[in-house]
Amino acid sequence: MRGQEILPSIAWAPDTDPATIRQIEDAILALDARAHGNGQRVLHPLEADRRLAAFIAKHGSAAAAARALDISRGTLYDMQCGRRKLSPRVQAAIGLRRIPPQPERYEEI
Known part of the structure; x- marks a missing residue:
């Protein structure tokens, strides 16, 4: 069983x-990444949300953050x-x- 399968089963x-x-x-x-040999720190999707x-x-508001990213507030x-x-x-900003090909798995850069 992989780490991503274990996490949702923890009560x-x-x-x-x-x-x-x-x-x-x-x-x-981290243990899962080491066990499967890729060595990358795989982050839980909630870490992306936190970041x-x-x-x-850090930018004071969503509007200011959107401007810093050059995207709309809606986006x-x-x-x-x-x-x-x-x-x-x-x-990249966070x-x-x-x-890939995992749509919701991230690693630090």
Whole structure:
């Protein structure tokens, strides 16, 4: 069983610290990457969401972040909500790259 298959099957206690969950998920994915020989740090899709939110916060607003990315606010909102995949420009801005052919798997760049 691969790490991405294991993560959804974990039943976390309601009071589990989100940082602890993230650390454990990252450790599972790191072990999976090493076991399968690619050596890349594979990130959970939620990490892309976290990084996009941090990018927006760093710019002060979604409108300012969209201007910095040279995209519309609507396009940025669609990416935040999952209606659109992160474009290569947005991926680069938040320090990620999509791992083909996996549409929702990213690695750090």
